[in-house]
Amino acid sequence: MQHTDVAIIGAGQAGLAMSRCLSERGVYHVVLERGRIAERWRSERWDSLRLLTPNWMTRLPGCGYRGANPDGFMTMAETVGFLKDYACSITAPVANGVEVLSAERVDGGFRLLTDRGQWGVRAVVVATGYSDRPRIPTMAKQISSRIRQIVPRDYRNPQQLPQGWRSRGRGLGDRHTTCGGDQSLRTPGDPVGWQSYTPTEALPRARHPVVARPAGNACQACR
Numbered sequence: 001m002q003h004t005d006v007a008i009i010g011a012g013q014a015g016l017a018m019s020r021c022l023s024e025r026g027v028y029h030v031v032l033e034r035g036r037i038a039e040r041w042r043s044e045r046w047d048s049l050r051l052l053t054p055n056w057m058t059r060l061p062g063c064g065y066r067g068a069n070p071d072g073f074m075t076m077a078e079t080v081g082f083l084k085d086y087a088c089s090i091t092a093p094v095a096n097g098v099e100v101l102s103a104e105r106v107d108g109g110f111r112l113l114t115d116r117g118q119w120g121v122r123a124v125v126v127a128t129g130y131s132d133r134p135r136i137p138t139m140a141k142q143i144s145s146r147i148r149q150i151v152p153r154d155y156r157n158p159q160q161l162p163q164g165w166r167s168r169g170r171g172l173g174d175r176h177t178t179c180g181g182d183q184s185l186r187t188p189g190d191p192v193g194w195q196s197y198t199p200t201e202a203l204p205r206a207r208h209p210v211v212a213r214p215a216g217n218a219c220q221a222c223r
Helices: 013-024 039-043 076-089 138-142 176-185
Strands: 002-009 029-033 094-096 100-106 109-114 117-126 170-172 193-195
Touching: 002 013, 013 029, 013 076, 039 076
Parallel strands: 002 029, 002 117, 029 094, 170 193
Antiparallel strands: 100 109, 109 117
8 A cells, every 4th residue: 555645636727736735835645647637628528629718817826828829718739738737847746547446534544445556645635526427407318319419528529420410400508518519510501509408698708808917927837
């Protein structure tokens, strides 16, 4: 069994930010990641995804965006690169390919069972995100099997959808996932639409021009 003070589960933006804060305070820790750094950004997002906030707002403890397009919106690939560079710049102790199977409270802390052995730690930080499992409404079971259903986690690009779907598609929901996904399906003349589970009065808000850009420290790796 390996030992450290704190185990962080997940090497996304939250886990890496916590790692930096713990290192700053001299706390020994490990970041256990089931896949690779920013795994969900790599394998559970659609190809055309962009962040909803402008680049100048993209920042983590001790690091911020300092690229050539502060008023733009990062692509998925750019977001992955940003997080990889950040992990490198803070020398985050990430253990890739380690899936945590269970956590058990024991005297003095916790025992973690992983697919690569056990860890004994004083504290655990769960930084795996809050939307890892799709919440599919009951009504989905009543839809004909002739209609293809797909959740955002599994959607990548229009090529994986049946022929003709683009011209008859419907997105369900009123959040950025549905509206952003619709854009990847849309070509001139395509009647791709969206519907909401719950009543809504407003369409997705337009991206307004940036009127201020706060200054801040930035590490070289996050240019």
